[in-house]
Amino acid sequence: MPLHSDPESRFKDKADVTALLGAFCLFLSAIEYMLPKPMPFMRLGIANLPILLAVDLLPFPWFLTLALVKVIGMSMISGSLFSFVALFSLSGTMTAAVVMWGARKAGGAKISQIGTSILGAMASNAVQVVLARAVAFGEAAWLIAPVFLLMGLITGTALGVFAEHFARHSGWLARAAGRVPAAKELWDEQANPARRPKLPPEPSPRKITSGKKRALRRQHFETHFNPLTTALAGMALAIIFLFENNLAVKTGMFILFMGAVILAGKRFSFVMMLSVSAGIVAANLLVPSGKVLWSLGPLVITQYALTEGLTKALTFEGLMLISKASIMQGLKLPGRIGGIIGESFLYYDRIIEYKGRIRAASLSSDADAMMTAVWESEALGGNETASARGPESGIVKGSKAANAMLVLVVAAFGLASALL
Amino acid sequence: MKLSFKPRILDIAAFLAGAAIVALVSLAIYSGSSDSVSLRITGDSGEWIEALDQTADLKVTGPLGTTLIHVEKGEVRISDSPCKNKLCIAMGAISRNRQWIACLPNNVFVRIQGGSAEDEPDAASF
Numbered sequence: 001m002p003l004h005s006d007p008e009s010r011f012k013d014k015a016d017v018t019a020l021l022g023a024f025c026l027f028l029s030a031i032e033y034m035l036p037k038p039m040p041f042m043r044l045g046i047a048n049l050p051i052l053l054a055v056d057l058l059p060f061p062w063f064l065t066l067a068l069v070k071v072i073g074m075s076m077i078s079g080s081l082f083s084f085v086a087l088f089s090l091s092g093t094m095t096a097a098v099v100m101w102g103a104r105k106a107g108g109a110k111i112s113q114i115g116t117s118i119l120g121a122m123a124s125n126a127v128q129v130v131l132a133r134a135v136a137f138g139e140a141a142w143l144i145a146p147v148f149l150l151m152g153l154i155t156g157t158a159l160g161v162f163a164e165h166f167a168r169h170s171g172w173l174a175r176a177a178g179r180v181p182a183a184k185e186l187w188d189e190q191a192n193p194a195r196r197p198k199l200p201p202e203p204s205p206r207k208i209t210s211g212k213k214r215a216l217r218r219q220h221f222e223t224h225f226n227p228l229t230t231a232l233a234g235m236a237l238a239i240i241f242l243f244e245n246n247l248a249v250k251t252g253m254f255i256l257f258m259g260a261v262i263l264a265g266k267r268f269s270f271v272m273m274l275s276v277s278a279g280i281v282a283a284n285l286l287v288p289s290g291k292v293l294w295s296l297g298p299l300v301i302t303q304y305a306l307t308e309g310l311t312k313a314l315t316f317e318g319l320m321l322i323s324k325a326s327i328m329q330g331l332k333l334p335g336r337i338g339g340i341i342g343e344s345f346l347y348y349d350r351i352i353e354y355k356g357r358i359r360a361a362s363l364s365s366d367a368d369a370m371m372t373a374v375w376e377s378e379a380l381g382g383n384e385t386a387s388a389r390g391p392e393s394g395i396v397k398g399s400k401a402a403n404a405m406l407v408l409v410v411a412a413f414g415l416a417s418a419l420l
Numbered sequence: 421m422k423l424s425f426k427p428r429i430l431d432i433a434a435f436l437a438g439a440a441i442v443a444l445v446s447l448a449i450y451s452g453s454s455d456s457v458s459l460r461i462t463g464d465s466g467e468w469i470e471a472l473d474q475t476a477d478l479k480v481t482g483p484l485g486t487t488l489i490h491v492e493k494g495e496v497r498i499s500d501s502p503c504k505n506k507l508c509i510a511m512g513a514i515s516r517n518r519q520w521i522a523c524l525p526n527n528v529f530v531r532i533q534g535g536s537a538e539d540e541p542d543a544a545s546f
Contacts, residue, residue, distance in 0.1 A: 103434070111430035118434045122441065146446035153438040164425040288458065292467035302469050 010375075011176050014062045018069065019340050020375055021050040021057075023347030025070035026077060033078075045121050045155050047074070048096050052117055052163050055104045057176055065340065071338040073341050073348075075082020075323075076331060077267060081231075082238035082323035084135050088128050096124035113167060114160035121156030125149055136312055140283035166364045172371040211267075218265025224402040225264075227331035233406040239317055240417050247311065249420055251411065254318040260325035261262075268324060277313035284309030321340050350374045457517050459496055461489065462529040472496070472515075477484065482526035489530060501526055 027181050029047035047070065054066050071090045075081040080089075100120035103111060127146045133141035167173055237253070244250045261268050290304025332338055351374055358366040459470040463480040470478060470491065477499070478489040485502030497513040499521045508523035520531040 104431075107430045111434070112425070112428050114425065114427055115431035115434035116447060118431070118438050122438050142449050146442060146449055149438075149445055150442045153435070153442055156438070157435060160431070168425075283542050287456075288469040290468060292469060295467075300469065413513050 002250055008175065011178070014058060014341055016343070017176055018054075018058065018062050018066045019343035020347050020371070021054055021066055022073060022340065022344035024050045024371070025066075026073050026344060026348045027351045029070075029074050030077075042144035045092075045096070045124065045152070045159065047218060048093065048120065048124075049159055049163060051093070051097050052100060052113060052120065052159065053167060053173060055100055055116065056167070057173070060101065063101060064094075064097065065337065067093050067339050068337060069344055072333070072337070073344050076327055076341070079324035079327045080320060081236055081327050085320065086323070087135070088131055089130055092124040092128045095127045096120040099123040112160070113163040114157065117160030117163060118153060118156035121159070122149060122151040125152035131379075136280050136316055137283040138287055138308065138312075140286040143286070162364070166367065169364055170368040170371070172368055172373045198253035202258075213266065214265045216265070217263065221264045222328060222330070225328065225400045225406070226403070227328040227401050229406055230328055231331055233410050234241045234322050236410045237326070238319055238322050239412060240413050241322065242315065244417050246417075246420050247307075247314075249359075249416060250311075250314060250318070254314055254321070257318055257325060258322035261321050263373065266324045268321065273317050273320075278315055280313040280316060281306070281309035284312065350377055457532055457534040459491065460531050460533045462531075463487070464527050481530045482523070482528055484526040487523050487526050487528045489528075490513075492501065496530060496532070498523060498528070498530065501528070 025047045028049055032046045051063075051067055051070065054063055058066060071086070071093050072081070074089060075086040078085075080086050097120070099118045103116045103119045107115065126145075129141055129145045129148055132144075133139070137144075237257075241250065241253050241257075244253065285301055285305050288300045288302040288305055289307075289308075290302040292300055292302055293306065294301045333341055351370070354370050354373060356366065356369055356373060358370065422474070433529065457470075457472055459472055461468040461470065461478065461480055464482045468478070468480075470476070472491065472494050475492045476490075478491065480489065481486045482502075487498060487502070487508070488500040490497055490499040495513040495515045498508040498511070498521055501508050503525040504524050505525075508521055508528070511521040514530075514532055516520055517532050520529065522529045
């Protein structure tokens with residue numbers, strides 16, 4: 001972890017640069033989260049912008065680390081680490097990252113951020129459609145493939161254009177890349193007149209926003225359960241749930257997972273769950289199979305298609321629930337990646353606290369100013385963050401009873417799954 | 421915000437390639453999609469829709485008993501039936517859209533449906 005307080009020399013610390021870029025990925029995905037989405041599990045890809053910029057900044061191992069930090073960090077914040085949503089995120093982001101890297105290195109001077117972004121976005125969306133075919137929608141997934149690829153083309157182009165502009169003018173990027181910025185490139189960072197802030201309020205991972213009872217349940221939960229064992233239990237239960245074939249057992253586990261989310265005081269939207277499930281069932285019904293249960297003109301509801309759709313929806317939502325219930329705020333992942341993710345969260349907090357203005361009219365220069373401010377403020381406040389960086393075993397916290405209960409629950413379901 | 425960018429040759433190539441892929445995939449999915457034929461079986465106890473591209477033995481119960489329908493490599497035939505004349509078995513295998521076989525005594529009707537409108541005549545005689 002960086003010991004020097006000089007922002008210039010810290011650029012050589014690849015872990016630190018990765019952490020900052022990771023934080024911006026998280027920030028952009030928080031913004032993306034608030035935008036209306038056509039499909040709940042497939043993303044626009046705005047959050048890939050820092051990865052796009054990092055192609056020229058980081059060596060390949062760190063580049064891949066950044067992509068991983070983005071995926072894991074996002075999944076931890078939204079609590080979807082053990083669900084299919086995280087799988088979509090992982091496959092989409094890693095595909096985009098690898099394709100972007102390859103495109104840039106192969107194309108050299110003949111390709112800019114624009115082409116790189118287009119190829120990355122389309123590859124990412126293509127992979128996600130294939131995944132949707134396997135996991136949720138069945139054959140009907142091909143029906144949305146053209147729309148989704150078109151979206152990839154459009155967002156890829158827009159993002160690429162912005163990235164190209166930003167890369168040429170950003171002072172921070174120039175310093176991070178080891179170039180001394182020419183006088184023409186640098187922006188006068190003091191030239192931001194105070195105006196109405198356009199920055200949308202983002203969901204801070206540490207703020208408890210609504211529901212006093214829920215907040216109390218959550219605090220209670222967090223004192224008794226410790227993040228690491230809860231996450232491990234959640235992961236084990238997710239795996240058992242995923243491979244459980246007995247529909248009755250699966251439904252029972254689903255109901256228990258719902259109870260767990262309520263117990264943990266986490267938010268979940270019933271409306272969202274119903275609409276996603278309806279979508280999955282409807283898509284599966286589009287390819288009729290099995291005994292005809294009901295038909296009206298061209299619309300046919302068949303038994304096998306219905307049970308397939310219901311099972312897939314149950315699996316999809318159930319994984320989401322156990323994931324939300326078992327990923328706690330204080331979870332620290334082990335190893336180097338865990339450390340960088342932790343640092344990213346710290347940078348993320350700084351980004352949210354940033355008091356400067358971000359306006360659409362001067363988006364690029366405002367963003368550059370924000371990056372610089374966050375980078376430099378982290379250097380100055382080095383000491384306070386030290387305690388949050390080291391690997392924390394997390395075994396000390398949490399009551400013994402709670403941990404014992406977790407072990408029992410996992411063992412019980414494992415046994416039930418094996419026997420039934 | 422005025423954006424300054426100069427698209428390079430591979431940027432344009434990537435964009436055109438992307439647009440071409442979108443167009444091709446759209447064409448493939450949205451026009452030719454009705455090539456998916458399926459099997460529609462009607463019997464006393466209900467109706468079923470099954471895929472042709474599977475290997476399966478399907479059982480349909482009727483007033484006389486159970487009729488066995490065999491599906492394999494895109495072909496369907498009645499392999500066994502409790503009727504007296506076994507005409508349904510003699511009808512052989514069907515594989516194309518609009519073709520049908522049936523066991524009338526046992527009230528079982530098997531038909532291939534879906535697919536494009538282009539048709540062959542159901543029967544021809546010379």
